[in-house]
Amino acid sequence: MRSDLAAAPAGTGTDTHCPYCALQCGMTLRRSTSGSTSGGGTGLEVAERPGFPVNRGALCVKGRTATEVLAPHARLTRPLVRRPSSGELEPAEWDEALDLVAAALTRTRAEHGPDAAGVFGGGGLTNEKAYALGKFARVVLGTSQIDYNGRFCMSSAATAGTRAFGVDRGLPFPLADVARTDCVVLVGSNLAETMPPALRHFTELRERGGTLIVVDPRRTRTAEQADLHLAPRPGTDLALALGLLHLIIAEGRIDSEYVESRTTGWAGARSAAMAHWPELVERVTGVSVPELRRAARLFGDAEHAMVLTARGPEQQSKGTDTVGSWINLCLATGRPGRPLSGYGCLTGQGNGQGGREHGQKADQLPGYRRLDDPAAREHVAQVWGVDAASLPGPGRSAYELLDALGGDVRTLFVAGSNPVVSAPHASHVEQRLRALDFLAVCDVVLSETARLADVVLPVTQWAEETGTTTNLEGRVLLRRKAADPPAGVRTDLEVLEELAARLGWEKGFPAAPEEVFDELRRASAGGPADYSGISYERIAAEDGVFWPCPEGSRDEGTGVTSPHPGTPRLFLDGFATPDGRARFVPVMHRPAGEEPDEGYPLRLTTGRVLSQYQSGAQTRRVGVLNEAAPGPFVELHPRLAGRLGAKDGDSLAVVSRRGRAVAPARITRGIRPDTVFMPFHWDGEGRANSLTNPALDPDSRMPEFKVCAVRVELAEAAKDEQPSTPVELASPGASGPSGAPGGAPPPAA
Ligand SMILES: Nc1nc2c(c(=O)[nH]1)N[C@H]1C(S)=C(S)[C@@H](COP(=O)(O)OP(=O)(O)OC[C@H]3O[C@@H](n4cnc5c(=O)[nH]c(N)nc54)[C@H](O)[C@@H]3O)O[C@H]1N2
Ligand SMILES: Nc1nc2c(c(=O)[nH]1)N[C@H]1C(S)=C(S)[C@@H](COP(=O)(O)OP(=O)(O)OC[C@H]3O[C@@H](n4cnc5c(=O)[nH]c(N)nc54)[C@H](O)[C@@H]3O)O[C@H]1N2
Ligand code: SF4
Ligand SMILES: [Mo]
Numbered sequence: 159m160r161s162d163l164a165a166a167p168a169g170t171g172t173d174t175h176c177p178y179c180a181l182q183c184g185m186t187l188r189r190s191t192s193g194s195t196s197g198g199g200t201g202l203e204v205a206e207r208p209g210f211p212v213n214r215g216a217l218c219v220k221g222r223t224a225t226e227v228l229a230p231h232a233r234l235t236r237p238l239v240r241r242p243s244s245g246e247l248e249p250a251e252w253d254e255a256l257d258l259v260a261a262a263l264t265r266t267r268a269e270h271g272p273d274a275a276g277v278f279g280g281g282g283l284t285n286e287k288a289y290a291l292g293k294f295a296r297v298v299l300g301t302s303q304i305d306y307n308g309r310f311c312m313s314s315a316a317t318a319g320t321r322a323f324g325v326d327r328g329l330p331f332p333l334a335d336v337a338r339t340d341c342v343v344l345v346g347s348n349l350a351e352t353m354p355p356a357l358r359h360f361t362e363l364r365e366r367g368g369t370l371i372v373v374d375p376r377r378t379r380t381a382e383q384a385d386l387h388l389a390p391r392p393g394t395d396l397a398l399a400l401g402l403l404h405l406i407i408a409e410g411r412i413d414s415e416y417v418e419s420r421t422t423g424w425a426g427a428r429s430a431a432m433a434h435w436p437e438l439v440e441r442v443t444g445v446s447v448p449e450l451r452r453a454a455r456l457f458g459d460a461e462h463a464m465v466l467t468a469r470g471p472e473q474q475s476k477g478t479d480t481v482g483s484w485i486n487l488c489l490a491t492g493r494p495g496r497p498l499s500g501y502g503c504l505t506g507q508g509n510g511q512g513g514r515e516h517g518q519k520a521d522q523l524p525g526y527r528r529l530d531d532p533a534a535r536e537h538v539a540q541v542w543g544v545d546a547a548s549l550p551g552p553g554r555s556a557y558e559l560l561d562a563l564g565g566d567v568r569t570l571f572v573a574g575s576n577p578v579v580s581a582p583h584a585s586h587v588e589q590r591l592r593a594l595d596f597l598a599v600c601d602v603v604l605s606e607t608a609r610l611a612d613v614v615l616p617v618t619q620w621a622e623e624t625g626t627t628t629n630l631e632g633r634v635l636l637r638r639k640a641a642d643p644p645a646g647v648r649t650d651l652e653v654l655e656e657l658a659a660r661l662g663w664e665k666g667f668p669a670a671p672e673e674v675f676d677e678l679r680r681a682s683a684g685g686p687a688d689y690s691g692i693s694y695e696r697i698a699a700e701d702g703v704f705w706p707c708p709e710g711s712r713d714e715g716t717g718v719t720s721p722h723p724g725t726p727r728l729f730l731d732g733f734a735t736p737d738g739r740a741r742f743v744p745v746m747h748r749p750a751g752e753e754p755d756e757g758y759p760l761r762l763t764t765g766r767v768l769s770q771y772q773s774g775a776q777t778r779r780v781g782v783l784n785e786a787a788p789g790p791f792v793e794l795h796p797r798l799a800g801r802l803g804a805k806d807g808d809s810l811a812v813v814s815r816r817g818r819a820v821a822p823a824r825i826t827r828g829i830r831p832d833t834v835f836m837p838f839h840w841d842g843e844g845r846a847n848s849l850t851n852p853a854l855d856p857d858s859r860m861p862e863f864k865v866c867a868v869r870v871e872l873a874e875a876a877k878d879e880q881p882s883t884p885v886e887l888a889s890p891g892a893s894g895p896s897g898a899p900g901g902a903p904p905p906a907a
Contacts, residue, residue, distance in 0.1 A: 172640035173207055175627065176221040177282075177620035178771050180328070180505040181353045182629035183217050184210025184701075187225070187621055187640040200228045202621065202641055211701060212333055212629065216355035220771055223780050227619065228641065232779040233603050234616035235646045247604075247614060252648065252656075255613050259571070260660035262596035262612070263299065266569040272300035272550070276559055276567040279306035279518035280574025281507035284625030284637065285689075286674040287650045288509065289524055289681070290667070291573060292517025294654045297544050298663045302553035303567055305520040307575040308513050309556035309859060310582075314477025315467055315503035316514060317858040321478070322485045322501075322741050323494065324734030325526070325686045327632040327705070328511050329466075329502035330494070331727045337362035339498040341369040341460035343453070345395060345484060346470010346864070347504050350379035351768040356504075357383070369456050373398065374470060375763060376793070376835055377828035386453055390443040392763040392833055393750035393865035395471040399483035400747060401439030402454045403431035403490055411458035413492030420495065422737070426744030427486045434747065442747060444830065458491060462498040469506065469765065473863040475853040479745040486742050494740055495729035505630040507772075508620075512628030515687040516678060520559075521552040524678055525685020534685070541681045543665055555859030557582060557852050564593025572599045573617075573650055578606035579773035580838065582861040583816050584847035600650055605775040606841045617650050618643040624671045626697065632725075633702035634692050683708065686734065691722040700724075750865045751853025752815070754832070758867035760798070761833045762812060764846045765864075770839035778839070787837075790821040790844030794870065795831040799823060802872060809873035812836065814866050817848035820873045834870055838863075 171188030184207040191203075202225045208215035226232060237255035238247040266274045277295040279288060288306075295304035312328070319326040336342055336359040349356050360370055360383065372384035373395065381387040390398050406412065407428065417424050436447045457463050465488050471480045485494075485501050493499040505511050516524045517538075527534035529552050539546035554562060560581055563570055570591070581587040591597060591610050599611040608614045622643035628634045648656075651669040658667035668674050672694055683690035688706040696703055703724040710721040732738035754761060769786035771777040778784060792810045794802075804810060806825045811818055812834060821836065821844040829835055836846040851866035 171205060172638050174621065174638045174640055175635050176217065176508070177224050177227070177776070178220050178508055179353055180507055180510045180630040181212060181356055182508060182627055182635055183213035183221050183355055185217060185221060200225050200641065202228065209701070212631070212633070213355035214358070216358065218354040219769055219786065220777060220783065223782050225621065226780045227602065227776050228621055230644050233619075234601065234614065235644045237616060238604075238611075238614040240612045247609070247611070255615060256653070256656050256660060258613050259598045259615070260657055262569050262598070263571070263657070263661060266595060267299070270566070270568050273303050273553075274566060274568045275299045275301050276303040276563070276570045277301065277518075278556070278559065278570060278572045278575055278577070279304065279513070281306060281308035281311055281510040281513035283513055283518070283574045283650065284509055284627055284671070285512040285516055285634070285678060286625045286671045287573070288513045288518045289516040289678045290651055290654050290674055292522075292524065293542060294658060294667070296517070296549050297542050298658045298661050298667075300548070300550060302520070302550035303559055303562075304518060304553055305556040305559050306513065306518045307556060307577070307580065308507065308510060308519065310473070310580065310861060310863070311469070311506045311510055312472055312503050312514075313858040314472040314474070314855050314860045315481045317478045317855075318481035318485060319501075319503065321482065321743055322489070323729060324736075325728070326514075327687075327728060328505035328630045329632065330500055330729055331498075331502070332631050332633075333359055335498050336360060336464065337366065339363065339368060339460075339462040339464050341371070341457055341463040343371045343373065343457055343463075343465045343484075344380065344384075345373040345465060345467045346472070347466060347468030348374065348378040348380045348765065349468070349504065350383065352468070352506070352766050353504070354768070369460065371453055371456060375830050375833050386449070386456065388445045388449055388453060389830055390445050391830065392761045393474055394443040394747070395474075396476055396480040396483050396745065397434060397439050397442040397747035398445060398450075399480070399487050400431050400434035400745070401436055401443070401450050402457065403427075403483070403487045404434050404439070405436060405451060405454035406458045406487070406491060407431060409454065409458065411454075412490050416492030417490060420733075421489050421740045421742055423742035423744070424490070427490070427742035430744040430746055431486070457487070462496070463491065463493055464498075464500055464502065465493075466502050466504055468504040470864060472503070473860060474865060475751040475855050475862040476748055477855045477860045478857040479743075482743045482745045486745070489740055489742055495733065497730075500729070509627040511630060511632055512626065512634070515628070516682070520555055523681070525682030525689070526687035527685045537684065538681050541677065555854070557854060557861050558859065560587045560590055561852075563590035568594060569596040570594055570598070572597070572607060572611075574600070576601075576605040576607045576773035576775045578610065579775075579841050579845060580847065582847055582850040582852040582863060584845055584850075585817050586852075600653055601775070603775050603779060605773065615653050616647045617653065618647050622647075623649050626675060626694075628705070629702070632704050634689065634697055634705060634707075635702045636694055636697040692724070696721070751862050752851050752865070752867045754867045758814060758869050760868050760870060762814065762849055762866050762868040763833060763835050763864050764838045764850060765835065767837045767839070770837065772839065774839040787839070790819070790837060790840045790846065791824040792821050792870065793824045793826055793829050793835040795829050796825050796827060797831045798834070798870070799825045802870060804872060811871045811873040812849055812868050813871065814849040814851070814868045816851070819844055819846060819848045834868065
C-alpha cells in the first residue's frame with residue numbers, strides 16, 4: 159500500500175532524513191519519552207539510525223535539534239496578508255491569501271506579459287516540489303523567469319563537471335569510498351563544521367595511512383585534521399591547481415596512457431599549466447614552493463586519489479574555471495572513472511543535488527535536460543500535455559533575476575529561500591524586492607524575505623510531509639512523513655495546485671507527493687538524471703537508489719524484467735560525452751572581480767559555522783543553536799588586530815564598496831593576516847552580504863561570495879566619523895601562508 163510507506167508507524171518511530179544539509183543523514187523520529195523536553199514541545203525526538211550508510215547514526219547538533227522548528231511557536235501557522243489600512247502583515251484565511259496571489263500573477267501577466275512574473279526556488283525543496291515549481295513556472299505562468307538559490311551554491315562545480323564529464327553529479331561515487339582511497343585534496347570545504355558526520359570517512363582514511371590535504375585560507379577545524387594545510391589567498395585556487403599540475407608535469411607524474419585513451423584536449427591544458435611555474439604561483443597564492451611541491455608529490459604519487467571541492471573555490475567569479483583546473487589535475491593523473499579515485503563536489507543544501515536536476519533552474523527541464531534542446535522540450539512537453547513551442551526559453555540566473563525585480567519582473571513567487579540574508583549585495587536585493595508590485599513568499603517561518611511580502615503562505619516542513627531528496631552522492635532518498643502538521647498550514651504542492659487552478663490550468667496539478675514523483679520519473683526518463691526506475695518502495699528497501707536509474711530491461715526470452723541497479727559509481731566505462739572521453743578545458747588564472755587596493759586593502763571571505771544553517775531562518779529559532787552561535791563576528795589575525803588597535807570582542811566595521819557591516823572581533827592565528835572572515839547567517843548590522851560582491855562567473859552565473867575587497871575599522875571610531883585609517887598589508891607575499899597554519903585553532907563556533 160502506497161500510503162503505508164508515508165505514515166508514521168505508531169510507537170516505533172519513522173525512518174527519515176535530516177531537514178538541513180546535503181549529507182541527508184538518516185535519522186529516526188519517534189515520540190519523546192515522557193518528561194523529555196526535546197523537540198520544543200512537539201512530542202517528537204530525533205533518534206539515531208545506525209543502519210544508514212552515509213552517517214551511520216552520527217548526527218550534528220543541527221540534526222539532533224531539528225524537531226524544534228516543528229513547534230508551533232517557532233513557525234507560521236496561518237497565511238498573512240499585508241493590509242493596506244495598516245501596512246502590516248495580518249492573519250488571513252487561505253482562500254483570501256491564494257486569491258490575492260493568483261490575482262497579482264494574473265494582473266502582472268495581463269499588463270506586462272508572462273515574463274513579468276518570476277519564481278525563485280530553493281535547493282532545500284524536495285524533488286517533487288522542485289519539479290512542480292518548474293512546471294508551474296513553464297506551463298501555468300508561461301514564464302522564463304525562474305531560478306533558485308542553488309545558483310549561489312555549487313553551480314560552478316556543476317558547470318565545470320558537465321563541461322569535463324558530460325554530466326554533473328556532485329560525487330560520482332559513494333562518500334564512503336573516501337575512507338578507502340590513498341589521498342584526498344579537500345578544497346575550500348570546512349566539513350568538520352558543515353557536514354560533521356562526513357568527517358568520519360576522512361578520519362578512517364587517515365587511520366588507514368592515507369593522506370588528507372586541505373586547501374583553505376583559514377586553519378579551520380577541518381584543516382586541523384589535515385596532513386598538509388595549504389592556505390592560499392581567497393580567490394587564488396585556480397593558480398594553485400595550475401601550479402600543482404605544472405609540478406606534476408615537470409616531475410613526470412602524468413598518466414599518459416589514461417590521457418591518451420580516455421581524454422581529449424590535453425595539449426591546451428598542458429600549455430596553460432606550463433605558464434604557471436611555481437614561483438609565480440607562490441606570488442599569486444601565498445603558498446610557498448616547498449609546500450606546492452609536497453602537495454604535488456603526495457597527490458601525484460598516490461595510487462588512488464581524489465579532489466573534492468566545496469564552496470571555497472566555487473563561489474568565485476571564476477569558479478567554473480577554478481573547478482576546471484582541479485578537474486584537469488585529476489584527469490592528467492588518471493583519476494576520474496577509476497576505482498576509489500576522481501573528482502567530486504560536496505553539494506550543500508538538503509536537496510542541493512536533486513534541486514538542480516528537475517527544472518527550477520533557469521535553463522533546465524526535468525531529468526537534467528536542457529531547456530534549449532528541441533528533443534528535451536518535445537519529451538517533457540508531451541509528459542505535461544502541452545505543445546513544445548509553448549514552453550518558454552531559458553531565463554535569467556538567480557542574482558540577475560533578483561536584480562531585475564521592479565524592472566521588467568513585477569511579481570515574484572518565492573519558495574525555499576531567504577535572499578534578504580543570503581544574496582550577494584543584499585541591501586540592493588532588498589531594495590529590488592521592495593520595488594516589486596507584488597511579492598508572495600511560501601515559507602515555514604517568517605523569514606526576513608517573508609517580512610517584505612504582500613502575502614505569506616505557511617507551509618509544512620520535512621517531517622510533516624513525504625518527499626524525496628537526492629543527497630550529495632546522487633543517492634535518491636525518501637523523507638517520510640512522521641508527524642501531522644499544525645492545522646492551518648498546507649504543503650507547497652497543495653499551494654501550487656490551488657494557484658494553478660485559480661490561474662485557469664485545467665489539466666490538474668497533482669499535490670500527492672508520490673503522484674508527482676511518478677510524473678517526474680516519466681519526465682526524467684532518458685535524461686542525464688534518469689529517475690524512471692526509482693520508486694518510493696525501492697528507496698525504502700535499499701537505503702536510497704543512485705541515479706541514473708532507468709527502467710529495468712525485459713529479457714525477451716524469459717519475459718522477466720530485471721530492475722536497473724542504479725549507479726553508485728559513474729564513468730567506470732566511459733564519460734557522458736558524445737565520444738565517451740573526458741574533456742580537458744584549458745584555463746588560465748585571472749584576478750578576482752575585486753582585488754585589494756589602497757582604499758580596501760584586505761580580502762573578505764565568508765562562510766559558515768557549525769550551529770547555524772544558511773540564512774539562519776530555521777536555526778536562529780532553535781535555543782541550543784542560538785546559544786552556541788548567537789551572532790556574527792569578524793575573524794582576523796592578531797597582526798591585523800594589532801595594527802587596528804582592536805582587542806577580542808571589540809566592535810569592528812567591515813566596509814566594502816557596497817556597504818558596511820559591524821560585528822565583534824574574533825582574533826585568531828588561524829587566518830591569513832591579509833584576510834578577514836565573516837559567517838553569513840544573520841540579518842541586521844552584522845549581515846555579511848551587505849558587503850559581498852555580486853560579480854558573476856561568466857559560465858555558471860555564480861556570485862563571488864568568497865572574495866571581495868574591504869577595509870576594517872574600529873566601529874566606534876567610524877561612528878565618530880573620524881577619517882578612516884585603512885589598514886595596510888605588512889608585506890604581501892611575505893605574509894604567505896605562514897600566518898595561518900601552526901597557530902591556535904579558531905575558537906569554537
Ligand atoms: N553548519 C552548517 N552546515 C552547512 C550549511 C550551513 O549553513 N551551516 N550549509 C550547507 C550548504 S548549502 C553548503 S553549500 C555547505 C557549504 O559547506 P562548505 O563549503 O564547507 O562551507 P563554507 O563555510 O561556505 O566554505 C568552506 C571553506 O571555504 C573557505 N574559503 C574561503 N575562501 C576560499 C577560497 O578562496 N579558496 C578556498 N580553497 N577556500 C576558501 C572558508 O574559509 C571555509 O572554511 O554546507 C552545508 N552545511
Ligand atoms: N556571504 C555568503 N552568502 C551566501 C553563501 C556564502 O557562503 N557566503 N552561501 C550561499 C549558499 S551555498 C546557499 S545554498 C544560499 C542559501 O541561502 P537561502 O536560500 O537563504 O537558504 P535558507 O536559509 O536555507 O533558506 C531557505 C528558506 O526556505 C524555508 N524553507 C525550508 N523548508 C521549506 C519548504 O519545504 N518549503 C518552503 N516553501 N520553504 C522552506 C526556510 O525556512 C528558509 O526561510 O546562501 C548563499 N549565500
Ligand atoms: S550533517 Fe547535515 S544532514 Fe547530517 S545532521 Fe547535520 S545538518 Fe543534518
Ligand atoms: Mo549551499
